[in-house]
Amino acid sequence: MIIPAFAQNSTLTVPQLKKDFKVFRGILEEMHAGIYWYSSKAEMDQAFDQVAQALNKSMTEQAFFQKLASITAKIKCGHTWIATSKPLRKHLWEHNKLMPVQVKIVQNKMYCFTNVSDNQALKPGNEILQINHLKVDSLIKLMNYYSPGDGYIDQARVTRVQRYFPYFYTLYIDQPSQYQITFLNKQKQKQTITLAAEPLQKVLPKRERKRIPLIQLKFIKNPKVAVLKVIGFDNWKIGKKKYKFKRVLEQCFAKIDSAKVDNLIIDVRNNHGGVEKFGMALHAYLTDKPFHFYKGMYFRNKRTKYRRYTSTSWLTYQLYKIALKFDKLNDSTYALKSDDNMDLYHRAGQSFKGKVYVLINRESYSTTGDFAAMTHYKKLATFVGTETAGGYYGNTSDYEFEVKLPNSKIRVGVPLCRYETNIPMDKKLFGRGTIPHHRVEPTMEDILNKRDVALEYTLQLIKKIQTK
Known part of the structure; x- marks a missing residue:
């Protein structure tokens, strides 16, 4: 799984990036029992090499994290997870704001599931066509690109990501103060509205976990x-x-x-x-x-x-x-x-x-x-x-x-x-x-x-x- 997180976006130097990447690649190649089960060694080598070549200038932890996440997803193993550093995660939970809409993906279409914003024009069940500059088909491709899951079961990956889509958008796409959403209203007419980002506590309020028989x-x-x-x-x-x-x-x-x-x-x-x-x-x-x-x-x-x-x-x-x-x-x-x-x-x-x-x-x-x-x-x-x-x-x-990279703490x-x-x-x-x-x-x-x-x-x- 991907554990969503975003934080004060510290900048890593080239030597720091290369050191972290050496540890990341080294332990995956050395110990991950399924690294070549669904992706060949040639495919994984290409993915590793592409990221290695991109580490020629300093970059933020978030940008580095995204590159590593694309590799963990390439392994196609649902039990392989990656998480940002704790300071980055803390910043997300305490300071950042998220898209105020939870979504459901049904047959490769995205629908509004909940909307906690003040603007209730977007209602549960409305089909979403575009969020800011990205159409839904592009969003679904990104969900598959960054999300781990077993084998070639792409729709299962999307199903897992939809549970925390506001986090996913923040971590992998953008952190805007507003979200422009185009959707089909009840009359099946296109409509575009702008929603302000909202605090985590409003988007996903804490609920007491009820213990139930398994x-x-x-x-x-x-x-x-x-x-x-x-x-x-x-x-x-x-x-x-x-x-x-x-x-x-x-x-x-x-x-x-x-x-x-x-x-x-x-x-x-x-x-x-x-x-x-x-x-x-x-x-x-x-x-x-x-x-x-x-x-x-x-x-x-x-x-x-x-x-x-x-x-x-x-x-x-x-x-x-x-x-x-x-x-x-x-x-x-x-x-x-x-x-x-x-x-x-x-x-x-x-x-x-x-x-x-x-x-x-x-x-x-x-x-x-x-x-x-x-x-x-x-x-x-x-x-x-x-x-x-x-x-x-x-x-x-x-x-x-559980590996902690020495510089980024990813x-x-x-x-x-x-x-x-x-x-x-x-x-x-x-x-x-x-x-x-x-x-x-x-x-x-x-x-x-x-x-x-x-x-x-x-x-x-x-x-x-x-x-x-």
Whole structure:
């Protein structure tokens, strides 16, 4: 992910820029396990070299950050993140003003979602055509250019960025005091208005985060179906009470079994992942056969000469080198010899025997993407929604190094392990997420009306099958 931030824009000298870039490039090339998974070495070398050649004069931290962000995006790994220095970020949160409009991207069109300015001519649901000097198609291209995400799933990148689009605009495009926005009004006529930038507290007011169960089960009578919503693959806590994911999951399937339902809908939309073992646990309720979820876990290197620029202590680093045992496949690939995530997984007890449907979208990611891919490949469910953000063949995550560049203090998250799902390679699917059998995407009107079109479609599908 990109962590948006902007601050007092300190200027870096050429030697400072080159030193930071050497560390940045060095640790990515040395340790990032997925650096050449979706972009070839030649493509990455070209991207690195272009930036290196541009470091021939002093530049602000913001300008330098933008160049580095274009490279992290080029890796096409959703777990690789980059953040500005803390002083720069502090300036954004405390002093800067943002565009007073939150947006939604639907089928490559941009719509107003909220407008907190005094000028309410731009209303939720109005299609935005242009912001200042940039048309929407150019804005979407920039969102893809700077934003990391797995493989070639561009629409998932845009979906992630839209959540903090006012930050994105400030960090990558401009920091104007006013925003000239051209849009289509209710009568579908072009209209242009000028909105003043507003403080962060007004654009995105702080809201108390409500703790909710990460697993939720409900039953629908007509048609008779169980709906299991999994919000995250983690244990959780509400108040003082702690909940264990696997225990709650077991209780839910016991209730499903007692209810004697023939149809189960598993909703993993907007689930950004979590513990790999918990993804396996859910998958295990859909099959009686033992399985290997991952066929391998791969590292690029066993050690790095850039450890001193990371937040990893010397002791932790030594333990990392001692504890992890590898088989060397070649000079740049080390296969982890053993890990719980590669063990044969089998759950005692019967699996669900009815018809399974899985709801997915462009925010089904990481462990969720792996669960969806394995369940899809084994034909254990019918998938409804939009393509997942998590790659079909796994992801690069965990064992992360957090790097702080010595001069700019820009931080970079470098994942060290490439998880490969236990799925035979199909070139047509490489770089894609799990693609649903039934593509169902809400319109902007559906979003504003909070209409769950994917669930509605699935219930109608079940009814149709039952009446045959």
